[in-house]
Amino acid sequence: MEIVDIGGVGGFSMRALGARLNIDPTAVYRHFRTKNELLEALADRVVRGDEPLPHTGDPRADLRETFAQLRGSLLRHPTLAPIVLRRPPGGEASWERTNHAIGLLRQAGLPDRQASDAYTTLLFYTLGHALTEARHTAATIARKGPDATVTPITAIGSSASRYPHLAAVADHLAADMREQFHDGLTLILSALAI
Amino acid sequence: MEIVDIGGVGGFSMRALGARLNIDPTAVYRHFRTKNELLEALADRVVRGDEPLPHTGDPRADLRETFAQLRGSLLRHPTLAPIVLRRPPGGEASWERTNHAIGLLRQAGLPDRQASDAYTTLLFYTLGHALTEARHTAATIARKGPDATVTPITAIGSSASRYPHLAAVADHLAADMREQFHDGLTLILSALAI
């Protein structure tokens, strides 16, 4: 995880891992069948995150919190985020979080079909949002090193005459993504009447 | 694009491209600075898609259509989908579609700030949804070859006792993803009062 956080997924190789562990690179194959399996184990740790799943008793608050946790964890390991999306469903931690979230939606009174749809919508929204933000963070780190301050997404550089609507809302598009994430979450939860 | 659609992004290499074109692999560097730049050009073609942007005059219908187009294009080139997400904003085709969609949201009466937020929400929802479906499609193709019928996502194999909520809605989670996509879109558009 250290190697990935510092050098990005691109900087992670079996040889780099071997060097970090003072071990022959091929020794890793005793513990993971392929490099991909190793990366997926890292991805599962990202989905789990550091904090315990929220249990305040308020489904709406807990739903906001679990998806905020997921977003936070993805942003803490930005270069790993695409792998979270790529890996097939089935990781231990992702099932844990899925089961918890669906439980909250059912607790909020949604019938099974709606709970399932709502979960899918919330998950995809969170993944898409976090990954786009993560992509930007990863690009900044790649350019300026791991300690660089991550600037807000730069305003659109394109000609205002070709893309007038885009130019009109450019300032808002560039605005704080954390706030945008929570606003979007609110939007979806209201639509669900939660 | 042919190489990528058949063998996946993993099967695409400068040497493979050279062989396909009966050309020395290094000749490609006369036309693209890096392999990544070449893949991003492909990703931009995926965002553009085959169909023209919808202009029926009904913002709600056009919004549904443009995001459905994007989803369709992503699913037609499933292994390229993660690259669409990874690349920084700025591709010609993606700006075209962004400008068009924001125009529709403004036409529907949303103020700039809300239009910006709504666009972000709709885009991330569509990307996340399509990419997860694409991931499944790509996995099926990798397992069974390019002509295999893509089966619906398999029901959860895990123990029902450990994840009771997940087991309860498993049938719905496994259901038709196209319908789920449109239901989610409806949910978000209603929340926007469009």
Next chain:
DNA sequence: ACCTGAACACCGTTCAAGT
């Protein structure tokens, strides 16, 4: 049980040389 080290079959990219 775990690690080593040579080896295989690949990569992306650079650069001098050709036409």
Next chain:
DNA sequence: ACCTGAACACCGTTCAAGT
């Protein structure tokens, strides 16, 4: 202007051999 081909510095993975 465009292509070639050798070369560089890497990859993931396998496998026989060691302890």
